[in-house]
Amino acid sequence: MTSSTVTSSQSPRPPRPNLAFRQLRGQRSPGEFAAAVRRAARDIGERVSCDARYVGRVEAGEIRCPNYAYERVFLHMFPGRTLADLGFAPRSSVRGRGARDTEDTPPAQPAIPTHRTDETPGAYEPYEMRNAQDPYETHDDYEESDVLRRAFMTGGATAAAASLSPFGFTYEASASAADRPLRRVGAGEAGALEEAVRRIRLLDDRHGADGLYRRAAAPLRAAYELLDADVVRQTIADRLHAGAGELAISVGWLAHDSGRFDDARSHYAEALATARVSGDAALEAHAFCNTAFLARDSGRPREAVRAAQAAQRVAKPLGSPRLMSLLALREAGGWAGLADRAGCEQALARAQSLYGRGPSEADPEWMSFYGEAELEGLEAQCWSTLGDWPRAARHARRAAHLQNPHFTRNIALYTAELTDDLARGGHPDEAAVAGMRVLDLLDEVQSSRIQTMLAATARVLLPHRRASGVSAFLERHANLPRTA
Numbered sequence: 066m067t068s069s070t071v072t073s074s075q076s077p078r079p080p081r082p083n084l085a086f087r088q089l090r091g092q093r094s095p096g097e098f099a100a101a102v103r104r105a106a107r108d109i110g111e112r113v114s115c116d117a118r119y120v121g122r123v124e125a126g127e128i129r130c131p132n133y134a135y136e137r138v139f140l141h142m143f144p145g146r147t148l149a150d151l152g153f154a155p156r157s158s159v160r161g162r163g164a165r166d167t168e169d170t171p172p173a174q175p176a177i178p179t180h181r182t183d184e185t186p187g188a189y190e191p192y193e194m195r196n197a198q199d200p201y202e203t204h205d206d207y208e209e210s211d212v213l214r215r216a217f218m219t220g221g222a223t224a225a226a227a228s229l230s231p232f233g234f235t236y237e238a239s240a241s242a243a244d245r246p247l248r249r250v251g252a253g254e255a256g257a258l259e260e261a262v263r264r265i266r267l268l269d270d271r272h273g274a275d276g277l278y279r280r281a282a283a284p285l286r287a288a289y290e291l292l293d294a295d296v297v298r299q300t301i302a303d304r305l306h307a308g309a310g311e312l313a314i315s316v317g318w319l320a321h322d323s324g325r326f327d328d329a330r331s332h333y334a335e336a337l338a339t340a341r342v343s344g345d346a347a348l349e350a351h352a353f354c355n356t357a358f359l360a361r362d363s364g365r366p367r368e369a370v371r372a373a374q375a376a377q378r379v380a381k382p383l384g385s386p387r388l389m390s391l392l393a394l395r396e397a398g399g400w401a402g403l404a405d406r407a408g409c410e411q412a413l414a415r416a417q418s419l420y421g422r423g424p425s426e427a428d429p430e431w432m433s434f435y436g437e438a439e440l441e442g443l444e445a446q447c448w449s450t451l452g453d454w455p456r457a458a459r460h461a462r463r464a465a466h467l468q469n470p471h472f473t474r475n476i477a478l479y480t481a482e483l484t485d486d487l488a489r490g491g492h493p494d495e496a497a498v499a500g501m502r503v504l505d506l507l508d509e510v511q512s513s514r515i516q517t518m519l520a521a522t523a524r525v526l527l528p529h530r531r532a533s534g535v536s537a538f539l540e541r542h543a544n545l546p547r548t549a
């Protein structure tokens with residue numbers, strides 16, 4: 066958000082491009098340069114959320130002088146140079162006399178100024194009192210993360226919601242605005258929120274969605290309550306928006322994978338709205354990515370194509386070939402659902418080419434699941450949708466073989482895909498063997514998606530019950546406990 070203090074008698078000067086900074090970037094893309102900035106920040110213990118958009122704003126002259134964190138990082142990256150050498154204006158000329166008068170003496174009760182176009186989020190930290198109890202200032206509070214993990218997995222809705230508010234920041238739904246406690250939210254809450262997202266992903270990777278979805282609703286509500294809180298600085302607000310959006314996507318995925326498509330659609334839409342409000346392109350691309358996947362699974366392939374293409378437009382400046390590869394696969398799934406083999410093959414070829422460029426510093430944290438196994442698995446689903454069972458089985462077999470053992474749920478998914486492809490391709494005996502492996506994994510994994518796939522495969526195998534192993538598979542499948 067931007068605001069202006071320019072009066073009607075004043076006209077703001079148009080920004081002057083920062084050519085010196087652009088020259089220092091050299092042949093690197095904005096995304097690659099942003100990754101280098103983040104690496105340099107880590108080297109000196111700083112935390113900056115630099116992305117391609119920020120680099121573009123600097124080069125366009127919209128950011129005339131960086132905040133102190135970015136200043137330290139840039140001077141570390143380019144030793145011997147001053148801010149002026151990097152093309153920035155003197156800090157005094159940007160902030161004006163009032164700022165200079167107070168720069169060395171922060172007010173006793175600082176307010177959070179509105180974000181201006183000549184400063185980046187977090188630029189006002191010199192005017193904020195340093196809080197010895199704020200973990201962002203001095204340390205990471207791992208105890209809070211442990212509290213959140215325990216409460217999320219073992220506590221009820223109240224405990225889970227409270228765990229996202231480790232300093233007591235939880236509003237009762239019935240409380241009026243006047244009755245709400247005044248408390249500024251800081252890095253502790255942002256860190257707890259980010260840890261909740263990681264924890265959900267970890268548990269889903271191992272155990273599937275069915276046992277997690279209902280437990281995740283309370284932390285999500287608490288996360289969105291945090292967005293209405295007073296924050297210690299703009300960078301914390303950005304982390305809270307990103308965390309709440311990512312949590313909405315994670316909870317949406319739990320709904321998606323457990324067959325609650327309407328709930329999933331609502332959560333993904335909430336994440337997309339959060340991304341648009343906060344101007345977070347990475348979050349927006351993630352929300353569109355999952356929306357495309359849901360549309361495919363919901364029988365809306367044309368929507369899947371449109372959402373995947375929208376995601377690619379948003380993600381292109383982010384500088385992650387692996388992300389673009391995954392989004393091309395989402396598009397391919399939509400084309401397969403439309404029975405457009407040529408469109409599907411073109412998208413698959415693009416996905417393979419982008420994947421071959423290798424990992425990047427710009428790859429999002431949430432993409433930890435996306436490796437060669439997932440690439441093979443998603444391609445298998447495309448060929449299965451197109452009815453090319455031998456080709457689908459070949460890719461599904463390779464996906465199950467390549468998958469890291471940590472991702473138990475995905476191993477079960479790929480093997481279930483293989484089971485169905487073999488059954489429909491006229492190999493009932495091989496399908497039964499693969500199906501037994503899936504049933505073994507269901508002791509650890511609770512996924513309505515996988516159970517639905519197995520049920521469909523069992524119906525295909527019914528006429529082949531005399532084939533080797535098929536009867537045993539069908540009997541064991543019939544006795545499988547069903548999820549609620």
